[in-house]
């Protein structure tokens with residue numbers, strides 16, 4: 232029983248929590264890839280920006296981190312729309328590699344701006360001991376973990392409804408399937424691109440806030456997450472939002488469970504190698520199943 | 531006044547190398563017009579030019595009394611013109627019904643519902659497959675989805691690029707009678723066809739395009755009977 236308790240509290244729950252965070256980031260990456268056909272390397276830093284927007288809101292109004300989410304989402308969406316307008320849109324007709332490389336530049340710009348404004352030291356949303364809730368009298372789960380997982384689920388269900396039932400969602404999937412046919416059908420690519428930035432930026436902001444809430448806020452926090460998020464997106468198949476959700480969860484769990492002492496008393500892998508797990512999965516996927524776990528179309 | 535006219539179109543996929551070297555063609559309300567010619571003649575290119583997908587270097591494109599040269603495809607489709615391209619003419623990861631709904635992307639909701647009913651009556655096999663991914667359908671059914679999508683807004687003019695390509699003779703026959711039906715319902719049709727003889731026979735007029743230039747034109751039946759056209763382009 233003790234063993235199970237440790238497994239759940241120290242490995243399974245943290246795995247699900249970081250999996251949710253990866254999934255939220257990876258959805259943005261994968262949607263942007265589907266619509267714009269390029270890998271957005273600044274996505275991690277967009278997350279960081281979201282975390283700092285929330286930090287500012289919490290500092291100003293003393294909000295609960297969950298209440299700071301909408302503010303972070305709006306501000307981050309606005310930031311993404313500006314970046315798109317001034318940097319990516321002028322390059323849209325160039326090969327997608329140009330966009331990819333320029334997104335590296337954007338990543339550096341965001342990070343440098345944050346360091347200038349907020350300094351390089353770590354910040355926290357909440358200080359002191361965190362409340363937790365007991366389940367079935369034994370499992371003790373910190374409240375913020377419950378919030379994080381529940382919010383992530385709500386957002387993913389909302390995204391699912393949007394993609395399946397709304398005109399915008401169908402148009403987004405159409406552009407991701409075939410941009411030229413979408414134009415012939417009367418769908419304005421420009422509007423869809425903007426909507427994708429708003430959705431991807433909002434989800435990244437939430438991921439950033441959760442990441443900061445579960446640890447600390449620091450200028451490199453998002454950049455460090457780019458690897459597991461890309462791994463999640465590739466695992467699910469680039470351009471497939473549902474794949475990214477599953478991919479995020481798989482990567483999060485794989486990272487945490489890899490350091491569980493499965494055989495005997497020692498950790499299977501030292502926790503220091505966590506990022507190596509995501510990297511290994513990503514490389515293996517690129518070699519054997521480049522279209523993702525669920526196969527299928529990626530041109 | 532012509533529904534659509536291309537006047538001395540010089541156009542290409544980039545700003546320099548032209549593929550069309552001065553194409554002239556027009557289509558009057560109520561007509562079926564066929565464009566035929568050898569592979570690589572620029573037939574598809576001419577259609578894409580009409581739909582605003584290319585760089586027009588010289589010449590004018592008019593729809594009715596309006597000059598639409600340089601207009602985007604998004605705005606041309608809103609003028610009641612639909613286009614079914616030769617390749618990539620469905621959204622494979624979307625269901626049949628979603629494909630059709632997108633055909634009515636800019637129409638009011640009630641039109642979309644009525645349109646779906648109209649399309650399912652026209653293509654009964656699609657009704658049973660409406661919740662299936664269109665990418666999983668057979669070639670003939672994909673073509674139905676593509677044409678259904680284009681018919682959703684009830685267009686005044688429809689551009690069809692090789693609607694019978696890759697289909698069995700029986701299916702091709704069905705497509706041709708469908709085109710006649712669409713036309714009888716008041717939609718003018720401009721089509722490119724590899725099955726040139728059949729296409730010309732159901733068309734009011736036809737154009738033979740070679741190397742990005744007009745080579746012959748005339749009433750469909752005359753072109754079929756013309757000895758030179760028959761020998762060069764209709765396989766004797």
Ligand SMILES: Nc1ncnc2c1ncn2[C@@H]1O[C@H](COP(=O)(O)OP(=O)(O)OP(=O)(O)O)[C@@H](O)[C@H]1O
Nearest residue numbers: 543549567568569570571572573574575576616724
């Ligand atoms: N996307 C493109 N970019 C550049 N050149 C192209 C493109 N598509 C076609 N071409 C070129 O334009 C010329 C005309 O092609 P087009 O597709 O219009 O011929 P077509 O008459 O439709 O032939 P087919 O009967 O094979 O469909 C060809 O030389 C082709 O190589």
Ligand SMILES: [Mg+2]
Nearest residue numbers: 573574575616
């Ligand atoms: Mg062609």
